Amino acid sequence: MHSIAGRKSGLQWAVHLSVVALVLLWLIPTLGLLVSSVRDRDQIAETGWWLAPLPVEMTFRIRAAPDDARASGDGFVIAGNVLDDPAQARWFPDGAGTVTAFGTRGAAPTEHAPGDTAELRTGGTLSVARDGAFTITAPDALTRPVSIFFEARVPPRVTLDNYATVLTSDGMDRAFLNTLTVAVPATVIPILIAAFAAYALAWMDFRGRGVLIAAVVGLLVVPLQLALVPLLNLHNAVGIGQSFLGIWLAHTGFGMPLAIYLLRNYMVGLPRDIIESARVDGATDFQIFTRIILPLSFPALAAFAIFQFLWVWNDLLVAKVFLPSGSDAQVMTVKIADDLIGSRGGDWGILAAAAFVSIAVPLVVFFTLQRYLVRGLLAGSVK
Structure with missing residues (x-):
């Protein structure tokens, strides 16, 4: 029981x-x-x-100028505080901090504990206290700056500088408009074409319909990377090359199998009595499609629109292949990857902020249409 x-x-x-x-x-x-x-x-x-909430141990380097040396006994002495260096002012604005280690060379910046005395390669000694006070002694007058490497415990720093760097970068506004220019037509065009195809495969009887349905399902598993070069060669042959029209058609082709499969499964689950009653009343297939099928299929249309828009907005590979390489045609993903982060990822620290800036619009689209997502995906799966 x-x-x-x-x-x-x-x-x-x-x-x-x-x-x-x-x-x-x-x-x-x-x-x-x-x-x-x-x-x-x-x-x-x-x-x-x-x-992130904990202090961070970071390594710094300062240079003690020989002009600061003063004679003392049989040699010269330079005294100061490593935390007062102007180059590190943003980390120690009030001169407060804790030195955890120091060194005399970049290869081993933390080889000595605070308070120890280290030998300089040019002669003399260096000592750095925990509060940052340092003392350099040399037997002869110094002619070159002395590099001091030290590790200090720095409090966590919260900043919006990463967002400012991304939003104020040159050409980001154009990249945003280019992304909209690509994403909106590349979402609408597949829906318009796939809706007609899905209705035909769901409610129109013609020879070869089963083969077409099987072909659509088979195309779902074909990696788009296999078609990039042949499709680009076709675009060049017909004269559209690397352009907005070319990337619209490319995204349309890549998104069409999923769109037809999703919409067809939804439409085939609609009540047959409604369609048959409309045909008895003399409605044509076009009238049935526009006045009955499309309004009832809105959840499925919204579900695919979410998938397609998110895919196109976040796309990098297709944009690199089917858009010109100049800055005037860059979308946001290409702008972030090439100009902000660099080809070698040297400025990867702003990647998180760039990601949030990039996903702002997809989040709005998702939360606006998310109530239709589950309905559109599950419709047609059960009777």
Whole structure:
């Protein structure tokens, strides 16, 4: 009697815990991206985002000028505080900090503990205290600056500089408009074409319909990377080459199998009585499609629109292939990857902020249409 309808399962708590665990697993990467986006770029390189609330041990270098040396006994002495150096003012604005280690060479910047005395390669000694006070002694007058490497504990720094760098970068506004120019038509065109094809495959009888449905399903598993070069050669042959029209058609072709499959499965599950009644009343296929099928298929259309828009907006590969390489045609993903981060990823510290700037519009689209997503995906799966 454990399967009586209406009785709650004793393992319902396990289901709830599993759902919460899955939600947390999905949220953890997003949370890490958000935390990293408001951290200082130098601190991002030192510790992971989960250690963001804790102080960060960072390595610095200052140069003690020989002009600051003063005669003392049989030699010369330079005294000062490494935390007062103007180059490190943003890390130690009030001169407060804790030195955890120091060194005399860049290869080993933390080889000595605070308070120890280190030998300089040019002769003389160096000592750095925990509060940053240092003393350099030399037997002869110094002619070159002395480099002091030290590691200090720095408090966590929250900043919006990463967002300012991304939003104020030259050409970002044009890249945003280019992304809209690509994403909106590349979402609308496949929906318009696929809706007609899906209706035909769902409600019109003609020879070869089953073969076409099988072909659409087969195209779902074909990697788009296989078609990039042949498709680009075709575009060059017909004269559209690398252009907005070319990338619209490319995204249309790549998104068409999923669009037809999703819409056809939804339309075939609509009540047959409605379509047959409309045909008895003399409605044509076009009238049935525009006045009955399309309004009833809005959840499926919205579900595919979400998938297609997110895919096109976040696309990098297709944009690199089918758009000109000049800055006037760059979309946001190309702008971020090529200009902001660099071809070698040298400025990767702003990647988290750039990602949040890039996903702002997709988030608005998703949360606007998300109530239709599950309905559109599950419709047609059961009777």
